[in-house]
Amino acid sequence: MTTTADSLTGAGAGAVAPVPAPVGLTQVLDVDEFGGTVERTELPGGLRVITETMPGVLSATLGIWVGVGSRDESPALAGSSHFLEHLLFKGTRSRTALEIATAMDAVGGEMNAFTAKEHTCYYANVLASDLPLAVTLLGDLVTDALNTAPDLESERTVVLEEIAMRDDEPSDAVHDLFAETLFGDTPLGRSVLGTVESIEALTRDDVDGWYRGRYRVPSIVVSAAGRVDHQQVLDLVTAAFGDRLSGPSRPDPLRIGDEVRLDGPARSTGLIHRRTEQTHLLLGGLGVGRLDDRRYAAAVLDAAVGGGMSSRLFQEIREKRGLVYSVGSSLTHYAGTGAWSVYAGCSPKRVPEVLGLVRAELAEVAANGLRAEEVARGRGQLKGGLVLGLEDTGSRMSRLGKSELSYGEYLPVRTVLDRLDSVDQEQVGEIAADLYGRPTCLTVVGPYRDRDLEKLGG
Secondary structure (H helix, E strand, O other), X not given: OOOOOHHHOOOOOOOOOOOOOOOOOEEEEEXXXXXXXXXXXXXXXXXXEEEEEOOOOOXXXXXXXEXXXXXXXXXXXXXXXXXXXXXXXXXXXXXXXXXXXHHHHOOOOEEEEEEOOOOXXXXXXXXXXXXXXXXXXXXHHHHHEOOOHHHHHHHHHHHHHHHXXXXXXXXXXXXXXXXXXXXOOOOOOOOOOOOHHHHHHOOHHHHHHHHHHHOOHHHEEEEEEEOOOHHHHHHHHHHHHHHHOOOOOOXXXXXXXXXXXXXXXXXXXXXXXXXXXXXXXXXXXXXXXXXXOOHHHHHHHHHHHHOOOOOHHHHHHHHOOOOOOEEEEEEEEOOOOEEEXXXXXXXXXXXXXXXXXXXXXXXXXXXXXXXXXXHHHHHHHHHHHHHHOOOOHHHHHHHHHHHHHHXXXXXXXXXXXXXXXXXXHHHHHHHHHHHOOOOOEEEEEEXXXXXXXXXXXX
16 A cells, blocks of 8 residues: 555544533634635534535535445454445345445446445445435444355355465565565454455355444544535435434544564565466565554655655666666554555566565665655655645545544644654654664465575575
8 A cells, every 4th residue: 555645634642532512512623715614523423524515516426435444353353344335235135235236326426335444434436416415325334234055155255256366466466465474464454354254254144244244333423525515415314324323422543553462574585386388576664554643754755765767766676777667665553553565576587686676775765764855755745745635636536534543633724734844964864764674574475385485585
């Protein structure tokens, strides 16, 4: 996962969480110069609704975010969150799967979902006039799914095919292997998809019990962006969730992730032997959590080292030597921890040279930091990417949902830009020495054997 606008949102580790408004009171969080407004309301029962009005568009994107993901699963239930995401589209007490799909297709909208380590999101992109339909359909899925045994059996095959598809794509498989190698047998180390064994063993009671126990109103955030009216969204959401919006419950506390206590990678190497034409590599280590104030400096570092065509890794390994087609770095942030990594894909015979160059560049940056012009270029790349990445309603909706669910605070774009501008050469040098000085792990998918990997591991 690369650094995105979402990962630069929210309060830092030392920040004090904002005092929540009384239940039902709407807060205006931001008003921009173009008339856009960000508003937030906490409804009874702990449901949070946050919207962003974008006057210049004719569409709207709605997201229902649930604060549960693969990080919450035991080994026996691995893949339950993702399995459930599939299953909810199979029908509710009031609509069949075909009726759900037909209703959305009839207005030219798009409806989908995704599951991550720490959350699940159901979303729809529609014309603004069809927002009531989107709220009704998604609300029905999240609150009133049937999760029948026959539907579970048919969807089990679909999920197993998705696992097989991941396994057939080396560039995807190496990322799951990296998480497993870095975090070991922990929830963060296990794939969002689960395993063939865990998916085959899941019962209807397992998955439906996960739904009943985890899809609770205090863990849910509704976000909407586009040509939306905050009060209209509140009215629609209130109708969709009905009597679930009652009682004194407040939102679930922010996920902190204190259970993560890793001093280094769980293993030094990981290998999937495949007879591929290209070897896929990931080299990296533990990073910083998403509430760590240093994530802004880490993002600038990542951009300069491997974030674009002017980055050190791209210039040294692809442009000057032509050893790879693709090379780059990325950051991943979770509650309490994170990861940094460098990816490269190359011919098997070039792997030792490519790895040697990657390690040499990382060691150089760890020892001496970045030049002032590299830091400036990294800041500029991130600022431009942040603004350009928020041009559509979907990205705005996503930023709102993650801000509320994962950070507990919304930061205006201009505030994030100011924080990036405040990153200096010294801060980047300090985070480089920290991150790149940590123990690393290497994962490989390609025509290698364990004995070959031992030679590459150092």
